[in-house]
Amino acid sequence: xxxxxxxxxxxxxxxxxxxxxxxxxxxxxxxxxxxxxxxxxxxxxxxxxxxxxxxxxxxxxxxxxxxxxxxxxxxxxxxxxxxxxxxxxxxxxxxxxxxxxxxxxxxxxxxxxxxxxxxxxxxxxxxxxxx
Amino acid sequence: xxxxxxxxxxxxxxxxxxxxxxxxxxxxxxxxxxxxxxxxxxxxxxxxxxxxxxxxxxxxxxxxxxxxxxxxxxxxxxxxxxxxxxxxxxxxxxxxxxxxxxxxxxxxxxxxxxxxxxxxxxxxxxxxxxxxxxxxxxxxxxxxxxxxxxxxxxxxxxxxxxxxxxxxxxxxxxxxxxxxxxxxxxxxxxxxxxxxxxxxxxxxxxxxxxxxxxxxxxxxxxxxxxxxxxxxxxxxxxxxxxxxxxxxxxxxxxxxxxxxxxxxxxxxxxxxxxxxxxxxxxxxxxxxxxxxxxxxxxxxxxxxxxxxxxxxxxxxxxxxxxxxxxxxxxxxxxxxxxxxxxxxxxxxxxxxxxxxxxxxxxxxxxxxxxxxxxxxxxxxxxxxxx
Numbered sequence: 155x156x157x158x159x160x161x162x163x164x165x166x167x168x169x170x171x172x173x174x175x176x177x178x179x180x181x182x183x184x185x186x187x188x189x190x191x192x193x194x195x196x197x198x199x200x201x202x203x204x205x206x207x208x209x210x211x212x213x214x215x216x217x218x219x220x221x222x223x224x225x226x227x228x229x230x231x232x233x234x235x236x237x238x239x240x241x242x243x244x245x246x247x248x249x250x251x252x253x254x255x256x257x258x259x260x261x262x263x264x265x266x267x268x269x270x271x272x273x274x275x276x277x278x279x280x281x282x283x284x285x
Numbered sequence: 286x287x288x289x290x291x292x293x294x295x296x297x298x299x300x301x302x303x304x305x306x307x308x309x310x311x312x313x314x315x316x317x318x319x320x321x322x323x324x325x326x327x328x329x330x331x332x333x334x335x336x337x338x339x340x341x342x343x344x345x346x347x348x349x350x351x352x353x354x355x356x357x358x359x360x361x362x363x364x365x366x367x368x369x370x371x372x373x374x375x376x377x378x379x380x381x382x383x384x385x386x387x388x389x390x391x392x393x394x395x396x397x398x399x400x401x402x403x404x405x406x407x408x409x410x411x412x413x414x415x416x417x418x419x420x421x422x423x424x425x426x427x428x429x430x431x432x433x434x435x436x437x438x439x440x441x442x443x444x445x446x447x448x449x450x451x452x453x454x455x456x457x458x459x460x461x462x463x464x465x466x467x468x469x470x471x472x473x474x475x476x477x478x479x480x481x482x483x484x485x486x487x488x489x490x491x492x493x494x495x496x497x498x499x500x501x502x503x504x505x506x507x508x509x510x511x512x513x514x515x516x517x518x519x520x521x522x523x524x525x526x527x528x529x530x531x532x533x534x535x536x537x538x539x540x541x542x543x544x545x546x547x548x549x550x551x552x553x554x555x556x557x558x559x560x561x562x563x564x565x566x567x568x569x570x571x572x573x574x575x576x577x578x579x580x581x582x583x584x585x586x587x588x589x590x591x592x593x594x595x596x597x598x599x600x601x602x603x604x605x606x607x608x609x610x611x612x613x614x615x616x617x618x619x620x621x622x623x624x625x626x627x628x629x630x631x632x633x634x635x636x637x638x639x640x641x642x643x644x645x646x647x648x649x650x651x652x653x654x655x656x657x658x659x660x661x662x663x664x665x666x667x668x669x670x671x
Contacts (some may be wrong), residue, residue, distance in 0.1 A: 157344055157360040160345075165420075167420075170420070193535075196534070201530060201535050202345070217512070220439075221435050221438040221442070221539070222438070222487075223431050223433075223435050223438060223486045223487050223488075224484075224487045225430070225431055225485065225486045225487075226484065226485075227486075228426070230425070230431045230435065231435070232435045232438075232533060232534055232535075239533050240532075240535050241422065241429060241533070241534030241539070242421065242532070242534040243422045243435065243532070244425070245425040245427065260425075261425070262313050265425070266422070266423075266426070267421065267425060267427025268425070
């Protein structure tokens with residue numbers, strides 16, 4: 155038997171809509187909880203204290219790569235954005251570069267978080283070496 | 286905890302089906318063989334718990350009702366359990382809970398998945414990428430291998446583990462699987478072969494990754510008084526489940542599988558035994574490094590890397606791990622995976638496992654399974670019949 159499905163979903167972004175709208179523009183909108191914890195990407199509940207109250211804050215959009223993996227087609231990293239208390243998985247827009255700092259850019263093919271790496275390492279800003 | 290026995294069980298081969306058989310056939314075979322192993326009849330079963338991860342693979346919503354009907358089970362309690370990679374193991378624990386609560390006397394737990402032959406690999410990969418936070422990780426196109434690779438990188442940075450350590454695990458599990466007639470990848474491969482295989486997501490190579498498999502597995506759970514064999518089968522002595530943050534970046538240590546330890550404590554407490562009593566383990570090795578990360582999180586030795594390098598986890602070692610071949614060797618039809626892990630551990634304790642066995646069956650065995658990336662963790666402790 156042969157079966158084929160084509161499914162076109164419409165996914166409302168709900169309370170996190172400001173974050174996703176900002177991502178599409180290449181801006182890093184984080185959630186600062188009333189306890190001071192800054193989550194990027196944000197969640198519905200603070201990972202530090204469990205509170206749900208807080209406010210949106212805009213980060214500078216620069217990040218430090220903590221861990222990286224390369225596939226034959228692309229590269230991803232676990233990166234921490236400056237000003238955030240959480241790390242996040244990002245797709246590296248410039249996989250040919252192996253520097254450890256970059257900045258958020260608008261997504262291209264897929265949605266999600268994309269990081270463009272800096273062409274040269276700034277030793278003064280890179281506080282953690284990429285393995 | 287109530288005295289619960291794994292009264293019997295069976296599994297189909299785990300592989301990529303090319304014989305024209307369907308997942309309904311696999312379920313029928315596993316169920317019938319499990320009943321035969323338990324010396325029970327279809328009419329003796331008063332509850333069915335079906336483990337299936339995704340309807341996208343089977344293209345059958347509400348599969349539990351469909352399977353019950355196909356097996357000739359009617360007018361009984363039927364439910365479906367899902368929890369990512371832990372689906373099968375969670376179903377076993379759900380079935381046990383039914384018996385413990387007095388809601389059923391003899392429960393069939395039947396896991397299946399058609400994750401190899403129904404869809405092309407790229408489609409399966411795209412579906413599995415939704416196993417994490419589909420709104421963040423999933424959106425960027427990242428797959429399971431890359432997510433596990435990032436966690437492995439974090440663990441390597443903390444512990445000093447190397448790609449050679451991962452390759453040793455990958456080769457050993459494939460060698461273990463050569464004794465398992467149901468295994469998907471019973472390969473005669475070496476560490477060098479693993480390290481020479483194609484890169485998938487650094488540090489992982491193709492042979493560091495478990496396969497997509499088709500297959501089914503079934504166990505029957507009941508109290509000894511409701512079984513022909515009485516207390517002659519392994520006891521499900523303790524069960525634990527715990528979850529962790531879904532996103533790796535939200536975790537304090539993205540290389541550590543902390544929820545496993547929480548689940549383990551609960552299981553040990555119910556079983557009334559100490560970790561040092563555990564003499565065999567079936568551990569969730571979706572990737573080679575994940576086996577070491579799991580053993581580390583479970584605390585089965587003080588220094589997992591030193592133990593691994595000293596042969597502690599081999600068939601001849603102090604704590605044999607994944608003698609079935611694990612997911613790397615036996616295969617991974619997701620809904621069936623945890624059921625098959627429990628079945629292998631039970632049969633090891635009973636001294637009747639068909640594959641590689643330790644010289645002396647231990648008294649206690651541990652089964653560890655997880656969904657996501659150790660996001661939803663299930664641990665069970667089994668005890669040998671006495």
